[in-house]
Amino acid sequence: MSDQTLNLEFIEYDLPNGLHCILYQDNTKPNVCVMPAYQVGAKDEIKGQKGIAHLFEHMMFQGSENVSKTGHFDSVMKAGGTCNAFTGFDSTVYFDLLPSNNLELALWLESDRMNSLNITQTNLDNQISVVLEEKKQVIDNVPYGTMTENYLKHIFRGSQYEIPVIGLEEDIKSFSVKEALNFHDNYYSPENCVLMISGDINIEKTKDLILKYFGDIRKKNLINREKNIISELESDEELTVPDNVQLPVVSICFQIPGEESEEDFDLEYFTEIIANRESSRLHRKYVYEKNIFKSVHAEKIALKDAGILILFAMLNPGTDIKLAADILNEEIRLFYDNDINDREFERIKNQLEFRNVTKNLKMNNISI
Structure with missing residues (x-):
């Protein structure tokens, strides 16, 4: 807004x-x-x-x-x-x-x-x-x-x-x-x-x-x-991190452009439509309907020189890790292939603008 x-x-x-x-x-x-x-x-x-x-x-x-x-x-x-x-x-x-x-x-x-x-x-x-x-x-x-x-x-x-x-x-x-x-x-x-x-x-x-x-x-x-030199990734990397947790998490992380880039709204839109609402694709399909994920979340961290976008999925007991990773990659591919409609786009756009307005009504947020 x-x-x-x-x-x-x-x-x-x-x-x-x-x-x-x-x-x-x-x-x-x-x-x-x-x-x-x-x-x-x-x-x-x-x-x-x-x-x-x-x-x-x-x-x-x-x-x-x-x-x-x-x-x-x-x-x-x-x-x-x-x-x-x-x-x-x-x-x-x-x-x-x-x-x-x-x-x-x-x-x-x-x-x-x-x-x-x-x-x-x-x-x-x-x-x-x-x-x-x-x-x-x-x-x-x-x-x-x-x-x-x-x-x-x-x-x-x-x-x-x-x-x-x-x-x-x-x-x-x-x-x-x-x-x-x-x-x-x-x-x-x-x-x-x-x-x-x-x-x-x-x-x-x-x-x-x-x-x-x-x-x-x-x-x-x-x-x-x-000078902060940001190198583009030359290939995908896979990392397994041992942790004392009850449920495993599968996440995919991307390097993205810095703050105020032309892609900023598109990336914000992506996080909302794919994961950050109860009506989002991953919630609807894999948390509620198929019960594969315990929870899902997407986060965009925009820094001055570059940023990262992270897609998290906490798995329900018994869920195969490779299956979870394949699901996340497939939903990303569908989004990239423009598997969206005008009604869905306008709904998320209006919600994002409303959220920005209500956030900015607080004095410290206006200052930021």
């Missing part, structure tokens, strides 16, 4: 130090979302520092020059808001969602940790332990938890997308204060940040506040990115 259909009017401009600002005014509710997105992620990590981008997301909540160790969380929560962050391959995004009369508070908090961060050995050691525990809980000790790690390793071999965002345990354990400080100096600067503010704001007053808190932060010009 286009911005025009939603009647979203964005104001975009740059500060002299390179900070790119995007403002969206919506005064229907007394809330505001402040979202600085730094153009740094796992793909910017060098050898020996795999996981530092995600670790640094944690470090950004450990205090800065004028904010105590828990001060960011405490200040936002005391104001009646919430804050969080997430790290991807291409960017690291922070957000503060709070009542609009606390906009200035959020801008002060974000500018303070952009300009100066309190990185000590104690804080670093603490967050290394937190991240290692997180890795155990969400990947290492979770059924099917290493699947994405294996996809990346084979689909993006030799590229900056090869290692998962959470990183490598041996690298995480060895991060030093000096490396953390260098990472902040290199990437956490105004020219490498997009500041998005949406909600109950006055545009001119918001511009004045942004200039007040971010205008004096100096531009660093320290970024030297390696």
Whole structure:
């Protein structure tokens, strides 16, 4: 769904130090979302520092020059808001969602940790332990938890997308204060940040506040990115991963074009029509009618330079793995051969557009 259909009017401009600002005014509710997105992620990590981008997301909540160790969380929560962050391959995004009369508070908090961060050995050691525990809980000790790690390793071999965002345990354990400080100096600067503010704001007053808190932060010009070389797969690969699970999963993974490609809608449409609805082909035929699959799911992960599309099928007891793989390949072939009709296409298209509209009505999603 286009911005025009939603009647979203964005104001975009740059500060002299390179900070790119995007403002969206919506005064229907007394809330505001402040979202600085730094153009740094796992793909910017060098050898020996795999996981530092995600670790640094944690470090950004450990205090800065004028904010105590828990001060960011405490200040936002005391104001009646919430804050969080997430790290991807291409960017690291922070957000503060709070009542609009606390906009200035959020801008002060974000500018303070952009300009100066309190990185000590104690804080670093603490967050290394937190991240290692997180890795155990969400990947290492979770059924099917290493699947994405294996996809990346084979689909993006030799590229900056090869290692998962959470990183490598041996690298995480060895991060030093000096490396953390260098990472902040290199990437956490105004020219490498997009500041998005949406909600109950006055545009001119918001511009004045942004200039007040971010205008004096100096531009660093320290970024030297390696080119992310994505090699096309030369042949199909088959991988068997032992895991302590009750039901086996068969999955097929493809390398796809990056985000905002011309094929983006077609791929989204594919995931919906083949697997992601109860009325989808795989659900209807093989979960409900033939009882071959316990569940099915398709996922499209679009990154800046490339992406992956994954088709999962969890098998019912007794289902032959080769049969399951043949079924998935056959349904892909039928889709590729244009085995679709106009009614089916329009139904999915309308549902996707409706989902995008309802998602974008949330302030933090508008900012994203």
